[in-house]
Amino acid sequence: MTKLSEAAYLGRLPDVRMSFQLLGLHARKVDSRWTYPSHEHSMYEIHWMMDGEMNMVVNGQLYKQSVGDLLFIRPGMTHSCTCAGPQGFTYFSVHFSVHDTSFCRELNRCKDIYYPADSALAQGLSSSLSTLYNLATEHLSSPLPASKQMRVHAAVFELLGSLVGQLSQTTSITLSRKESIARQIAEQIEDSVRYIHLHGEIQETERTWIQDIAKSLNLSPSQVNRIFRQVYGRAPRKFLSETLLNEAQRLLKQTDLSIDHIAMMLGYKTNAHFSRQFKRWTGIAPSEFRIHSQQPSAAGPDHPDY
Known part of the structure; x- marks a missing residue:
């Protein structure tokens, strides 16, 4: 009798599917008269001080930045800046957006904005920020070759990984029972999207899907909907759609x-159904979104240059 071969995993990592955009990354040296007016945008911003001193007002709170200090500004926060010394200052700014709910949840756990140069977060991010700064100065005089572009991607992933790691260590927030339950619901929703992505179909009705989540948490469907709304401000079904x-x-x-293939991967029976739903979400068809996403972004409210 032939003996069947055996195999065992020695380790395994989850699939990596993260969509992020790096926008408005730049270093600038300004004089003492330079200011930037109050504004807000839909991206996260890391503002790193390299020389001199500046004042940044975030949501009405004044923060004075010196060399090495870092500000982490979240989407929707109103902020403005002015020089705080007679010699001007030099700063490095990174704007980014991440389309990953679990990642954003970690970014938003800690509400601190200002991190001094000797803080663990500022020191933990300094290596990646320095790499990006050096690449940015090279890009000013000539286009980056493919190899340098990959270094930008590597530095960004290192930066995001360090940011989440440091925030999770420094945060002192203790989740309430309600918040803990809502997080478990969110995780099950994200798992269901991963299932759809792998199998290309939704096998259950919305009602059964909510009932299964409720059963796993020993709650009623109405409790699942109520708790999730209280913590996340929207229904579980809307969170799934997002x-x-x-x-x-x-x-x-x-x-x-192809758009047909993407529609199938996301559980839609037809391209037309997916396209209608996508347009309802975004206001444009998937084909238009793809074309716009491949075009260089123009400077504007969501592509800051300050």
Whole structure:
């Protein structure tokens, strides 16, 4: 009798499917008269001080930045800046957006904005920021070759990984029972999207899907909906739609898969159904979104240059 071969995993990592945009990354040296007016945008911003001193007002709170100090500004926060010394200052700014609900949840756990130069977060991010700064100065005089572009991607992933790691260590927030339950619901929703992505179908009705989540948490469906709304401000079904939209945008931006194929991967029976739903979410068709995402972004409210 032939003996069947055996195999065992020695380790395994989850699939990596993250959609992010790096926008408005630049270093600038300004004089003492330079100011930037109050504004807000839909991106995260890391503002790193390299020389001199400046004042940044974030949501009405004044922060004075010196060399090495870092500000982490979240989407929707109103902020403005002025020089705080007679010699001007030099800063490095990174704006980014991430279409990943679990990642954004970690970014938003800690509400601190200002991190001094000797803080663990500022020191933990300094290496990646320095790498990006050096690449940015090279890009000013000539286009970056493909090899340098990959170094930008590597530095960005290192930066995001360090940012989440440091925030999770420094945060002192203790989740309430309600917040803990809502997070478990969110994780199950994200798992369901991963299932759809792998199997290309939704096998259950919305009602059964909510009932299964409720049963796993020993709650009623009405409790699941109520708790999730109280913590996340929207229904679980809307959260699922947003997660599907983020995955659709990632696939349209980062792959060459046909729209038919993407629709199938996300559980839609027809391209037409997917296109109607995508347009209802975003206001434009998937084909238009793909074209726009491949065009260089113009400077504007969501592509800051300060």
